[in-house]
Amino acid sequence: MDDKDLQILQLVQSNARLTADALSAEVGLSPPAVQKRLKKLRDTGVIEREIAVLSPGELGRDMTVIVQVVLERENRMYLDAFKRTMRDAPAVQQCYYTTGEADFILVVVVRNIAEYEEFTQQYFFDQSNVSRFTSSVVMDRVKVSLDII
Structure with a gap:
């Protein structure tokens, strides 16, 4: 290059x-x-995908939540299962497997708090391997970018 x-x-x-x-x-x-x-x-995969960046508010998805997730067990089977689940979850915009206190950090976009509560029921409370999660509601989208260079 x-x-x-x-x-x-x-x-x-x-x-x-x-x-x-x-x-x-x-x-x-x-x-x-x-x-x-x-x-x-x-x-060669340098350009992975070409996407349109949509306005969540214009589409009725006014609430963005940053979620830290800690799993109960961390062997490969459980990690891979959680990764697959998050890839398939429509509300999950981004999912990162991380070091530190949380095993995963998610960016979740939903319509409102009721829809987020449904999300937590389905993906956290109903999953036996999620030990705990912490949610931070985004107050303002200061910068949204995937730019690298």
């Missing part, structure tokens, strides 16, 4: 809809050269 690849990545991570023509004008390469580089970046 060279400086041109990094420039392309920086541009597409903030706007994945930029055309090869627009990117080529910014980085000083021909559109076919930009397309070839993008293909390679996708094929």
Whole structure:
């Protein structure tokens, strides 16, 4: 990966809809050269996915909760089961397996406190391997980004 690849990545991570023509004008390469580089970046997994960032409030999902989860048992079987469950949970926007006091940190987006209570019942209280969890309700989305460079 060279400086041109990094420039392309920086541009597409903030706007994945930029055309090869627009990117080529910014980085000083021909559109076919930009397309070839993008293909390679996708094929090698540097670009994992291209997504749209949606406004939770506009979709009626006004509540974001940061949740720290501690599991009762931490062997591979239980960890993998919890990871699968979180991957499949529609309200879970992000899930991180972490070191420290919590085993997992989640970003959960729901409509309201009642929907969050339903979430906790289904995914924490009804799961025998969840020892405890701590919830922090987000007051303000100060920065939302997955930008790396």
